[in-house]
Amino acid sequence: MHGARPTIGDVARAAGVSKGTVSLAYSGKRPVAEETRRRVFAAAESLRWTASSSAQALATSRTSTIGLVIARRPEIIATDTFFPRFIAGCEAVLAEAGMGLMLNVVTDEDAETAAYERYAAGRVDGVILLDVKQGDRRPDLVRELGLTAVMLTAEAPHEDDPVDTPVVYTEDAAAVGELVDLLVGAGHTSIAHVSGPLRYVHAAARRDAFVDAMTHHGLRPDRIVEGDFTAASGRDATAALVDRADRPSAIVYANDVMAIAGLSYARSSGLRVPEDLSVTGFDDSELSAHLSPGLTSVSTGADVRGAVAARTLLAALGGDARRPVLVDGTVVVRRGSIAPPSRH
């Protein structure tokens, strides 16, 4: 039926030139006479030829693909809207550069390592490292495997950290500080925090920022519950906090999903939001904006982070190792979920 895909040889023959010339006509790495170039393009067009990317990859040892391994529990992947937004942001940049994105979702550490090893076998040119953990071994792993990498973090890297992996970071601490300021400004003194899993650097950073901000206002940051970013944990943590006489008048959650689940729980147990309980989220999801009341959150531009990470990785692949890049645009979005505390 439809014959095999045409090769560069077919195009060369049709245009009456050699394979090399066809290649050069496309890459422009050496001048080709205008007239010849036209013949080549015409031939390619009529044969509907496109270079085979496998052949190209083999010849150039560049795959035009970058890899992303997501290592999270299914419940979180299924809930948190960060990933799809992040990926969409990456894609926009990658597509423009003609690059592809290879995705792997893994659930245990062995599978994670295996994924990077497969990547290193010439499937991708570089990788983006998400969800950096305390003592994360991936930077070493990827270096060992010879992969170019970019790492996402939630705070500026320490000066003395021997960072050889390019870093793209946001400054979550400032945003958390702002949230606390807002609450304190509204009159709250009893503020709790539901964090993410503290083994993640970003979750720990937000928790630390909460502690600092509270301390700064002379308040005791003594109600901190560790959640795990799932709706279930948000609900449970909230239950633990509000089902008692000395419940807080406000809760700062480490992500929107936990905040929404918490808000919903509080409401159904008789509390009015925001009158009896103010809540804030983090990572502003589309849903949060359209709830009633809207959820006060921190818009961190997941898509922008994806775009910047992709751009930085492309630069690194081009040999342009750059200093840590700050992704700006972290902004507190105030909505109806915050109000002055009622007396109770």
Next chain:
Amino acid sequence: MHGARPTIGDVARAAGVSKGTVSLAYSGKRPVAEETRRRVFAAAESLRWTASSSAQALATSRTSTIGLVIARRPEIIATDTFFPRFIAGCEAVLAEAGMGLMLNVVTDEDAETAAYERYAAGRVDGVILLDVKQGDRRPDLVRELGLTAVMLTAEAPHEDDPVDTPVVYTEDAAAVGELVDLLVGAGHTSIAHVSGPLRYVHAAARRDAFVDAMTHHGLRPDRIVEGDFTAASGRDATAALVDRADRPSAIVYANDVMAIAGLSYARSSGLRVPEDLSVTGFDDSELSAHLSPGLTSVSTGADVRGAVAARTLLAALGGDARRPVLVDGTVVVRRGSIAPPSRH
């Protein structure tokens, strides 16, 4: 520093055999003496050799990668948790088979076509088609491009449809029918529907199912609002439905996000849920289970669909063209968001 990656030639030399023997030892396509095989494996191990996937791809014209193009507006990707769940499901199957997943997120049709064309240039072996639309041209496109494909739909393919693309489908209609049954059984007679964009076959199928179910109960399906799966549209559609004297006593939403936003809107405009308004979602997201009241929804096992789609595609790649596959497991999950209607 770290020398270039070892090649099969290095392994051959180290083991004192030829390249071909190394290849055979690994593929097993021809017998290799046990003793030789051991030497080869030992050499490969000590050199830390792994076959270059580009070279393999070129030689075998198989990339061990499948492609997935997601063509949706950013707001939807950012909200709907279907995609990450679906992808996680695919991955589980693909990883097991040593295959990779290439992902592309596009926003317009040209980019979509371009993505498939890049795929066809030897980047992937096959593709999964999501979100089939009325008169979708992708089946033709991928056939023309010589890509193996699997298509996901929400109803059994019509007998007379000349389906040459393998289909994996769910039976959404039955589930929608059950939802309506539940509501009618609880005493509701004024039930509205907020659909998805009707150009999508699955959204239209759910709408049709709603119409059929209502008609079956002798009710007039005259309050249907077309949404677009976003939280914003869920809120707006709900506003249009409930901010009037003859508001419905129940609303069937085509996905959870719209339902959650709608529920939230209804509550904040003074309606009690479920006492004054019962609501149901679709595609059961983790969040829905942990809201209070929990959202009655239809669990369609996005991850299972992903897994089945991946498995079917792998089979198709293996030349095993099979009849349409039904993904079972669509089940109505009843939670607190349904109650008998109150008088008003």
Next chain:
DNA sequence: TTCGATGCGCAAACCGGTTTGAACAGTGAG
């Protein structure tokens, strides 16, 4: 007319695997 410079394209090597026809050693049968 001769000579170097310049522009252009060809042919061949190469990337790192897979595949296959043929060679070779060892074995048992005739």
Next chain:
DNA sequence: CTCACTGTTCAAACCGGTTTGCGCATCGAA
């Protein structure tokens, strides 16, 4: 002792591109 046969390995071709040394033609200057 020869021959057919089996089991094992080798060498070379091939996949479809990219890269580069070299030759050829053309042209202006000496």
